[in-house]
Amino acid sequence: MTANRGRWPKIDPDSGIEDAVLPILEWLGEQGVGAMIRVDAERVRDQKPAWTFAAGGGPLSHPLRADGATAQECLSRALVYLREAGVDVPF
Structure with a gap:
């Protein structure tokens, strides 16, 4: 998490972000x-948040x-976390 003190950022359910994953x-x-x-898959079975995005290197400190x-x-x-880290993804 970021400096938002453990609160997850709000998301836009109609953003269509899945269509932009590869770009x-x-x-x-x-x-x-x-x-x-x-x-x-194990986290899916346990009904826990199963999707993870990880990134590092380049401009990320x-x-x-x-x-x-x-x-x-x-x-x-x-995308919220990347923008907070100074990486303004153009999608």
């Missing part, structure tokens, strides 16, 4: 940021991680 990952790679998104119950939730949080 976002490609853009991050072009900026020198290594990034991935994954789903953990420290690794970043965002979790969510859906891919959309996870990526929306990741």
